[in-house]
Amino acid sequence: MYYLTAEKKQEIFAKHGKSNKDTGTSEGQVALFSYRINHLTAHLKVHKKDFGTERALVSLVGKRRKLLNYLKQVDIERYRAIIKALELRK
Numbered sequence: 001m002y003y004l005t006a007e008k009k010q011e012i013f014a015k016h017g018k019s020n021k022d023t024g025t026s027e028g029q030v031a032l033f034s035y036r037i038n039h040l041t042a043h044l045k046v047h048k049k050d051f052g053t054e055r056a057l058v059s060l061v062g063k064r065r066k067l068l069n070y071l072k073q074v075d076i077e078r079y080r081a082i083i084k085a086l087e088l089r090k
Contacts, residue, residue: 003039012035016030016085031082033060034086037057037061
C-alpha cells in the first residue's frame with residue numbers, strides 16, 4: 001500500500017549511508033529524497049492537477065538542493081560520489 005516501507009528505507013540507507021541504521025548522513029538523506037522525488041514525479045505525470053503533491057515535490061527538491069550544497073562545501077569528493085551514484089547530473 002505504501003510506496004516507502006521501513007524495509008525500503010533501510011535498503012536506501014544501507015546502500016548510500018554508512019549502515020542501514022545510520023539515517024543522518026547527508027548521502028543517505030539525499031538518496032531518500034531522490035527516491036521520494038522520483039515517486040512524486042511519476043504520480044504527477046498521471047495526476048496533473050494534484051497541486052498538493054506538486055507543492056510537496058518542490059519542497060523536497062529544495063531540501064535536497066540544500067543538502068547537496070552543504071555537502072559540496074564540506075567534502076567535494078562525497079558530493080561527487082553521491083551525484084554519480086544517483087545519476088543526478090548529466
